[in-house]
Amino acid sequence: MSQNAFAQLEKQLGYEFESKALLRLALSHRSVGLPNNERLEFLGDSILNFVVAEQLYLAFPEAKEGQLTRLRANLVKGDTLAEIATTLSLGNFVRLGEGERKSGGHARASILADLVEAIIGAVYQESGLSAAKELVIRLLKDRLNQLSLDDPQKDSKSALQEYLQSRQLPLPDYQVVKVEGEGHAQRFSIQCVVSGLEATPIATDTSRKKAEKKAARMALDLLNELPRGGR
Known part of the structure; x- marks a missing residue:
């Protein structure tokens, strides 16, 4: 240089x-x-x-x-x-x-x-x-x-973890389902296993972290749809 x-x-x-x-x-x-x-x-x-x-x-x-x-x-x-x-x-x-x-x-x-x-x-x-x-x-x-404490700074993985902890439920388990592509073009499919959910959300993205966040958001959405007695 x-x-x-x-x-x-x-x-x-x-x-x-x-x-x-x-x-x-x-x-x-x-x-x-x-x-x-x-x-x-x-x-x-x-x-x-x-x-x-x-x-x-x-x-x-x-x-x-x-x-x-x-x-x-x-x-x-x-x-x-x-x-x-x-x-x-x-x-x-x-x-x-x-x-x-x-x-x-x-x-x-x-x-x-x-x-x-x-x-x-x-x-x-x-x-x-x-x-x-x-x-x-x-x-x-x-x-x-x-920055403000009122800003929605919490990402979906943190939000899901706090949701489960507040209900004394096990923490989510993120598992790699599939990895496609090579090198810089890889795509990761991650499933988020959550206690109390019959369905297991699976999300795909160009990095493992991004896929995990997407799967966590899907899990949160499913949890929020459950009747109160099921939470």
Whole structure:
């Protein structure tokens, strides 16, 4: 990556790396071989969760643990990070192996989300927690300012789990029914087994997590249709 490209990305991040090699590492997907950004991603994920947890703790002093957990999950989930990465045009900077590059890895949400975490980890490695914290807050500023405890932040899996726990029922069991396709074109069919439901919802999507959420929503809808005596 050229010096001009480095400068462009650093301007968007609001942080200038002393070590361009560290930034290059943060942008190196595992498909390029070793070294790659997986360790930085691991580090950045932990820092991201901590910083967001602290910001929510300070912003919502009356919030319960479950509310804070849902708000944090919404901010650190892959879809949110991929949106941030897209805003930063990280797909233009990622280093990919030939196979990933040909299959469109520069636009894949999971890869983009991992880049954000790796960059956070790299900033921490170079300049410590304070700089990494500033970066996280800068990247999430608008989303943090828009949060409200009244927002429907709970995803379908969390909602289903709380529904069952409140009735002292076993937690749902998500099982892979079928996996179709190869590599980046895979589709997962997941069934959600719930105590008290005669039917077993099955949902299909391009990732296991997405299919699980769809199946959980279907299970919730079925549970809400049951007569009160059957709940």
